[in-house]
Amino acid sequence: xxxxxxxxxxxxxxxxxxxxxxxxxxxxxxxxxxxxxxxxxxxxxxxxxxxxxxxxxxxxxxxxxxxxxxxxxxxxxxxxxxxxxxxxxxxxxxxxxxxxxxxxxxxxxxxxxxxxxxxxxxxxxxxxxxxxxxxxxxxxxxxxxxxxxxxxxxxxxxxx
Amino acid sequence: xxxxxxxxxxxxxxxxxxxxxxxxxxxxxxxxxxxxxxxxxxxxxxxxxxxxxxxxxxxxxxxxxxxxxxxxxxxxxxxxxxxxxxxxxxxxxxxxxxxxxxxxxxxxxxxxxxxxxxxxxxxxxxxxxxxxxxxxxxxxxxxxxxxxxxxxxxxxxxxxxxxxxxxxxxxxxxxxxxxxxxxxxxxxxxxxxxxxxxxxxxxxxxxxxxxxxxxxxxxxxxxxxxxxxxxxxxxxxxxxxxxxxxxxxxxxxxxxxxxxxxxxxxxxxxxxxxxxxxxxxxxxxxxxxxxxxxxxxxxxxxxxxxxxxxxxxxxxxxxxxxxxxxxxxxxxxxxxxxxxxxxxxxxxxxxxxxxxxxxxxxxxxxxxxxxxxxxxxxxxxxxxxxxxxxxxxxxxxxxxxxxxxxxxxxxxxxxxxxxxxxxxxx
Numbered sequence: 374x375x376x377x378x379x380x381x382x383x384x385x386x387x388x389x390x391x392x393x394x395x396x397x398x399x400x401x402x403x404x405x406x407x408x409x410x411x412x413x414x415x416x417x418x419x420x421x422x423x424x425x426x427x428x429x430x431x432x433x434x435x436x437x438x439x440x441x442x443x444x445x446x447x448x449x450x451x452x453x454x455x456x457x458x459x460x461x462x463x464x465x466x467x468x469x470x471x472x473x474x475x476x477x478x479x480x481x482x483x484x485x486x487x488x489x490x491x492x493x494x495x496x497x498x499x500x501x502x503x504x505x506x507x508x509x510x511x512x513x514x515x516x517x518x519x520x521x522x523x524x525x526x527x528x529x530x531x532x533x
Numbered sequence: 534x535x536x537x538x539x540x541x542x543x544x545x546x547x548x549x550x551x552x553x554x555x556x557x558x559x560x561x562x563x564x565x566x567x568x569x570x571x572x573x574x575x576x577x578x579x580x581x582x583x584x585x586x587x588x589x590x591x592x593x594x595x596x597x598x599x600x601x602x603x604x605x606x607x608x609x610x611x612x613x614x615x616x617x618x619x620x621x622x623x624x625x626x627x628x629x630x631x632x633x634x635x636x637x638x639x640x641x642x643x644x645x646x647x648x649x650x651x652x653x654x655x656x657x658x659x660x661x662x663x664x665x666x667x668x669x670x671x672x673x674x675x676x677x678x679x680x681x682x683x684x685x686x687x688x689x690x691x692x693x694x695x696x697x698x699x700x701x702x703x704x705x706x707x708x709x710x711x712x713x714x715x716x717x718x719x720x721x722x723x724x725x726x727x728x729x730x731x732x733x734x735x736x737x738x739x740x741x742x743x744x745x746x747x748x749x750x751x752x753x754x755x756x757x758x759x760x761x762x763x764x765x766x767x768x769x770x771x772x773x774x775x776x777x778x779x780x781x782x783x784x785x786x787x788x789x790x791x792x793x794x795x796x797x798x799x800x801x802x803x804x805x806x807x808x809x810x811x812x813x814x815x816x817x818x819x820x821x822x823x824x825x826x827x828x829x830x831x832x833x834x835x836x837x838x839x840x841x842x843x844x845x846x847x848x849x850x851x852x853x854x855x856x857x858x859x860x861x862x863x864x865x866x867x868x869x870x871x872x873x874x875x876x877x878x879x880x881x882x883x884x885x886x887x888x889x890x891x892x893x894x895x896x897x898x899x900x901x902x903x904x905x906x907x908x909x910x911x912x913x914x915x916x917x918x919x920x921x922x923x924x925x926x927x928x929x930x931x932x933x934x935x936x937x938x939x940x941x942x943x944x945x946x947x948x949x950x951x952x953x954x955x956x957x958x959x
Binding site: 389393401431436454459460493494497498500 | 608617618619620621622623625626651657658659660661662694696697698699700701702713714715716717718719734775776777778779783784785820850852854858863866867870873874876
């Protein structure tokens with residue numbers, strides 16, 4: 374972890390009535406910084422928490438938002454809940470796979486995009502819904518996805 | 534009967550997510566009334582009188598749940614369940630993102646009533662933006678003296694701590710949520726002991742859904758007796774229904790329980806099926822409950838009527854399918870969800886959802902064999918009531934009813950070697 378997150382991690386140890394609660398927020402810090410949970414950071418977190426790395430692994434593998442492999446700069450999560458599926462979610466995933474040349478859970482070679490199909494993200498009334506990093510995209514269309522991909526790729530090329 | 538808005542009364546007011554506008558519309562008056570004019574027991578009594586039932590899915594009477602806390606002087610905790618993950622349900626999301634102060638006020642008032650100095654709001658990991666919104670709302674409430682060591686100068690301390698989950702449906706089950714909040718894997722706990730006696734950090738704890746705690750605000754505003762007059766005798770008050778799927782105006786709608794039928798909700802309020810199509814079935818209470826077919830759409834939306842019709846009110850997540858949707862494909866999609874979300878702790882759920890998934894997959898892809906439908910029914914009966922927590926029963930809710938109501942459609946997939954509707958849902 375970088376110095377800022379390490380300080381935040383240490384602060385977490387005292388935020389809750391019991392220290393054990395700090396583990397999941399700490400893993401979020403790591404995930405947010407690296408885009409996944411690197412092996413070396415498991416040891417860092419274990420040391421801070423005073424538990425074994427195996428215990429940390431046990432917890433983090435329970436939760437789908439913690440990744441074991443690096444993810445792209447943009448993590449595109451297509452909701453495959455039934456309501457989204459009834460409204461064309463599969464077409465959105467297929468479009469992304471074709472457009473980016475990746476498979477499910479795959480990342481483009483330039484490290485820019487990762488595409489996941491995820492379980493219900495609680496935007497059923499706005500189906501089909503997509504989450505990209507922190508942001509929710511309601512009533513998503515292929516056209517909107519295309520313009521997002523173009524804009525993101527352009528920004529990166531121009532060094533933004 | 535149209536919508537009846539208590540929780541959503543001011544949701545369309547511009548700036549209602551900020552404390553100033555929220556206060557201008559009567560915000561924090563319930564908290565003031567509770568903390569300044571009422572004893573905690575008097576607040577509990579109002580909630581008892583209101584007949585409010587838990588809005589997360591189980592429908593347990595809220596006042597009774599609160600009254601189970603032992604009076605033994607131990608530290609008590611209030612935990613708000615904001616893990617909203619039941620497919621078809623998106624009501625808590627709208628409360629958190631659009632009227633965060635309603636939830637904060639409900640949490641503070643409830644914490645006061647049950648004598649908890651520390652309240653926790655557990656949000657599903659995807660609600661990171663919601664976390665920031667609530668963080669800001671809590672800071673605003675603190676500046677006004679509603680949160681902190683001395684709430685409204687009463688000498689009472691109430692602190693709210695936010696917690697972000699990390700992607701696990703099972704953490705909506707209250708004991709799994711408590712495990713997760715303690716920083717562990719979200720495996721459900723053996724009950725008893727119930728959270729009221731041994732909850733968070735083994736202390737007496739109340740766990741309530743976002744919508745339940747938000748409802749405390751109008752209950753104190755109007756009084757429990759007035760609230761109880763809304764809805765029916767056993768299903769009091771208003772409830773949010775999330776309508777989604779094949780429908781013209783999907784959305785969250787607040788109605789009086791028992792005063793609106795499923796048909797009225799779907800047609801009059803949500804605009805009916807997409808043009809040129811007709812409804813085939815609906816799941817009225819989130820993906821975990823049995824299907825209703827259109828001949829039962831005149832069922833009033835309350836706990837008792839829906840149960841009598843063979844399904845459940847659950848979370849109020851109404852997923853509606855039109856004639857283009859394949860029931861086999863839809864139940865397969867739901868089974869993939871439950872297989873993915875089974876925590877793996879107990880065998881009937883872990884293995885059962887896997888086998889149901891495989892057999893359904895085979896039928897859906899046109900490779901079903903004679904006897905497969907019996908296998909599915911047999912697997913369902915081996916899960917029904919046999920699992921450690923309610924996830925097992927939830928997993929078979931739609932499928933078991935689908936097999937009864939749409940038996941021919943499953944049969945046709947096997948005899949015709951694929952979906953008779955062509956490629957639809959999947």
